[in-house]
Amino acid sequence: MKAVHNFCAGPSLLPQTVYEQAAQAVLNFENTGMSILSISHRSKEFIAALEEARHLSLELLGLDKKGYVALFLQGGASMEFLRIPYNLMQQKAAYINTGTWSSKAIKQAQMLGEVKVVASSEDQHFSYIPKEVRVEEAVDYLHFTSNNTIHGTQFNYLPQTNAPLVCDMSSDIYSREFAYDQIDLIYAGAQKNIGSAGVSLIITKEEILGKTKRDIPQMLDYQEHIAKDSLYHTANVFAVYTCLLNLRWLKQQGGVAAIEAINNKKAALLYQTLDDLDFISGTAAIEDRSKMNVTFTFKDEQLNAIFDQLCTEAQITNIKGHRSVGGYRASLYNAVSLSSVETLTTVLQQMKTLV
Numbered sequence: 263m264k265a266v267h268n269f270c271a272g273p274s275l276l277p278q279t280v281y282e283q284a285a286q287a288v289l290n291f292e293n294t295g296m297s298i299l300s301i302s303h304r305s306k307e308f309i310a311a312l313e314e315a316r317h318l319s320l321e322l323l324g325l326d327k328k329g330y331v332a333l334f335l336q337g338g339a340s341m342e343f344l345r346i347p348y349n350l351m352q353q354k355a356a357y358i359n360t361g362t363w364s365s366k367a368i369k370q371a372q373m374l375g376e377v378k379v380v381a382s383s384e385d386q387h388f389s390y391i392p393k394e395v396r397v398e399e400a401v402d403y404l405h406f407t408s409n410n411t412i413h414g415t416q417f418n419y420l421p422q423t424n425a426p427l428v429c430d431m432s433s434d435i436y437s438r439e440f441a442y443d444q445i446d447l448i449y450a451g452a453q454k455n456i457g458s459a460g461v462s463l464i465i466t467k468e469e470i471l472g473k474t475k476r477d478i479p480q481m482l483d484y485q486e487h488i489a490k491d492s493l494y495h496t497a498n499v500f501a502v503y504t505c506l507l508n509l510r511w512l513k514q515q516g517g518v519a520a521i522e523a524i525n526n527k528k529a530a531l532l533y534q535t536l537d538d539l540d541f542i543s544g545t546a547a548i549e550d551r552s553k554m555n556v557t558f559t560f561k562d563e564q565l566n567a568i569f570d571q572l573c574t575e576a577q578i579t580n581i582k583g584h585r586s587v588g589g590y591r592a593s594l595y596n597a598v599s600l601s602s603v604e605t606l607t608t609v610l611q612q613m614k615t616l617v
């Protein structure tokens with residue numbers, strides 16, 4: 263394969279060994295003589311893989327034996343925007359609005375009850391994280407988005423509430439240590455730091471479920487999926503297996519703390535480079551900058567074409583900002599190497615001689 267520096271925001275880069283092992287499983291899954299694409303989701307081999315993935319997903323976050331259960335379900339993180347209020351909302355829920363994905367989650371919750379937006383950064387184009395959010399009033403749960411993939415901001419603290427805390431961690435789960443055990447329900451589309459697209463991970467405390475009086479369609483009912491061990495219906499067999507391979511890889515790297523140290527280096531190098539170049543503007547408030555999705559623009563838009571050309575020459579791809587906000591975005595998920603970031607910073611430095 264040619265050496266491309268892929269900064270895709272999702273589906274994200276995965277480690278080379280994960281690609282190799284996944285490719286091998288397509289040809290011959292664990293010496294069964296069958297492809298992973300053509301084995302039963304109820305075969306003992308797949309069930310073993312699913313169970314290992316569910317277990318590792320908790321262990322790597324330090325959530326083993328703490329009352330949590332992990333599910334691998336289909337529908338992406340967007341499905342959870344609806345599944346969460348179905349399962350948790352009785353009358354009123356609190357949401358923190360920090361970007362496009364939070365806004366979408368709010369819209370879905372509004373279909374089932376009252377949503378109180380307790381804090382929002384919409385007034386400044388979602389360029390910052392509201393501080394010290396504390397929800398005293400009685401609500402069924404408080405929802406926030408730990409990392410705002412499109413706007414490049416990230417929570418560095420935990421909102422406070424007595425209600426269950428729910429977090430969309432699609433784009434920073436497994437990237438850093440966090441007070442995971444203070445969150446009651448964590449969910450994430452797999453395609454950013456967990457595995458390939460087509461499956462999402464839901465980690466929930468069992469004790470928060472079963473409290474609404476609402477009839478929940480079976481496909482949307484977490485308790486139904488828990489009772490069936492994530493096999494209420496055909497699982498996304500290949501995607502779950504890819505998640506397992508990637509979680510195993512993460513464990514081999516030393517787990518979340520070890521990957522966080524590398525992620526910190528990557529983000530520090532890129533932000534330092536951007537800050538030193540006076541023809542670039544960051545788009546996120548400095549204290550809230552995301553270590554996973556680094557967003558920036560050129561003050562003079564005419565520089566875009568030059569930068570694009572240099573990126574093409576350096577084999578840097580998928581660095582354009584989300585279509586809704588424009589500019590540029592480098593996503594630094596776990597599998598993106600420090601050397602890819604160095605290539606990008608070299609290109610940015612090169613711009614100095616051209617402006």
Ligand SMILES: *Cc1c(COP(=O)(O)O)cnc(C)c1O
Nearest residue numbers: 338339340363411430432433451
């Ligand atoms: C990508 C993303 C989503 C949407 O995930 P899908 O799996 O495409 O539904 C939701 N929330 C956040 C924070 C994301 O980054």
